[in-house]
Amino acid sequence: MEPKLVLALFLLISATATSEYTRPPTRKTLDFSRPSKSSSHPQQVHISLAGDKHMRVSWVTDDKSAASMVEYGTSPGRYSNIALGESTWYSYLFYSSGKIHHTVIGPLEDNTVYYYRCGGGGPEYKLKTPPAQFPVTFAVAGDLGQTGWTQSTLDHIEQCKYDVHLLPGDLSYADYMQHLWDTFGELVEPLASARPWMVTQGNHERESIPFLKDGFESYNSRWKMPFEESGSSSNLYYSFEVAGAHIIMLGSYTDYYEYSDQYNWLEADLAKVDRNKTPWLLVLFHVPWYNSNEAHQNEGDKMMEAMEPLLYAASVDIVLAGHVHAYERTERVNNGKLDPCGAVHITIGDGGNREGLARKYKNPQPAWSVFREASFGHGELKLANSTHAYWSWHRNDDDEPVRSDQVWITSLVNSECVAEKKHGMRKILMGP
Incomplete structure (x- = not known):
């Protein structure tokens, strides 16, 4: 089969496999006409x-x-x-x-x-470089793409006094069109060259063509993360530490079942976490586990079934995800129920993608869902000290200082949850 026909076929399959919901009109894709530069120019x-x-x-x-x-x-x-x-x-x-x-x-x-x-x-x-001690601030925006809304999100983030950008998947929306990786790199360079961008993969990074191309080649080649430094064998999952936080980036699109390489790495990584050194424990991945939007329902269930017990036993504080093109924040939750020892889950897959917003939510609103809104924007997470963090959500429709949603989150580090679950974590890692 001709390569062009193969590409067309898989683009068609990709398009028809998306969730069925009506997307509103979006802002146009940005124009990336640039003056020519010398071949050695970075x-x-x-x-x-x-x-x-x-x-x-x-x-x-x-x-x-x-x-x-x-x-x-x-x-x-x-x-x-x-x-x-x-x-x-x-x-x-x-x-x-x-x-x-x-x-x-x-x-x-x-x-x-x-x-x-x-x-x-x-x-x-x-x-x-980030600070060594609290406070430290993270900007968070997923599913960026390259539209006018993307530019608006980046403009807002630039006004935020952040130390590290966290991106839970879906970067360029190149979707097989490789030149779009280049234009995305140019688009984010002003911010990404000045503060570290820590990313994980989404479905739009796959770009696999059976019998011709493995998945994630473009992503892995361009966005190398510290997987080797964290003992991982794959660029699709890794961890890092910054100013009192241990942050784990997981892969929604690589094997996560029990005894898979990613599962085994996660077990080992969690076992090494020192909550005296890093009292905050954060996790990012692409497909949300808790989602009351009609878009992408149940897509994260299998990963949640496999890995949520590990995160719960380790007393993870906050889980950040993308994929759904809307914003949602939960109470502390575990196994589908409110749980004071569970994690706060935040979906923030609305950085500016070309597919538009996911406006339809399921009703009644689940008990674990606190705030949900279909708007483009970004989040800011300020870890003020070892016990308290301030989360705020900023819509692009407003000025950056305006907070549409905000909450103080208390770490589990000094709670009874950690003491109670230490034995449970050892049991998971070591067996009965």
Whole structure:
């Protein structure tokens, strides 16, 4: 079968497999006309955390001979350090990527501004490392895409004084059209080159073609996360720590059943969490487990059945998900019921995708659902100290300082839940 016919077939299958609900009109896809640049010019620059006191700088060049080198220092134009990294590239049907560079820099001082340059030339960039202690603020927005709503979300986030961006899947919405990965990289570069973006995969990152292409090749090539640093064998799930929080990024679209590689890694990772060092325990993945929207109902049930007991036994505080193009926040919940020792689940898959909002909710509203709204926007999570966090939800229709939903969340770290469940966690990890 011709490659074009294969691509058309799978795009059709993908389109017909989506949930049946009426999507409202959306803002147009952005125009990405750009002046031509030299082949060695760094493009799509973004940074991510890469282990204790280290950052990974990623970028693309058209020049396949360009060096994977980053010069950096604490003063503009003065680079006291040089780091060399690795590079990769991939082909996808009729598309060939540029040279994709990944270079780890560090050790870096906490809460410090660094100036850096990629490949020995091009513009100077500026980043700020996260703080080592509370308070720390996370911006959260999933299902971004590349529309006018995406730009509005990014504009709002830019006004937020955040330290790390958390993205629970569905980045570029390239959906097989590989040039859209390039335009997405250019779109988010102003923010993603200045603060670490920690991402996990969604369904729009799959891009698999049976017998021709495995899934997630584009995503894994471009958005390398600290999976090796966290003992994972896959870029689709990993963990990291920042300023008193242990954050676990899971994969909704890789095996999660008991005894799978991801399940075994999650068990081991949770067993290593020190709540004295990181009193907050957060988890992100794409498909929500608690969802009262009519869109994507029950899609997360199997993963929840397999993994929720692990998260519950570990006293996870907050779970963040995307996929559903609307906002929803729950009470603490476990096994479908209100539970003071369960996690707060927040769905925030409404960063600006081209598919529009999911406006239809199920009624009556479940007891565990506190606030739900079909709007584009972003969330902000400020961990004020070891016991209290402030969550706020910001609609794009409002100014960024306006909070449509807000709540103080108390960590489970000093609660009876942790003491009661320590034995349960040991039993899950070690057996009867």
